[in-house]
Amino acid sequence: DDVEALQTQGYATIVCNRPDGEDFGQPTAASVATACEELNMAFHNLPVDRAGITAEMVERFRKIVAESNGPVLAYCHSGHRSSVLWQASGSP
Known part of the structure; x- marks a missing residue:
């Protein structure tokens, strides 16, 4: 299972x-969330669609990273949206 490997x-x-x-x-966000819950990992669903990234999304992403108890993996189809959110949030 991918979540267990992570x-x-x-x-x-x-x-x-x-x-x-x-x-x-x-996999759906719900199925990944279930796998995370079973492994006591945090999961956040912050989908970025064609409308693009908003300031609210950037702030929410920043808070998720800041409040995480360890390394964060963000994913999308190509990694581009996740990378843009990471950079825009100023996260380390």
Whole structure:
């Protein structure tokens, strides 16, 4: 299981920046959240759609990273939206 592998690598928090249904065959945010809950990991659903990234999303992302008990993994289809959020939030 991917979430278990991420926990083994030391991640404490997962942030989903991909809207459900964006890619065929990809897990839903709810299924990833369930896997995280079973492993006592934090999960946040912060999907970025065609409307783009808002200031509120950047602030929420910043708070998620700041309040995490360990490393954070954020993901989307290509990693671009997650990278932009990370950079815009000023997170280390």
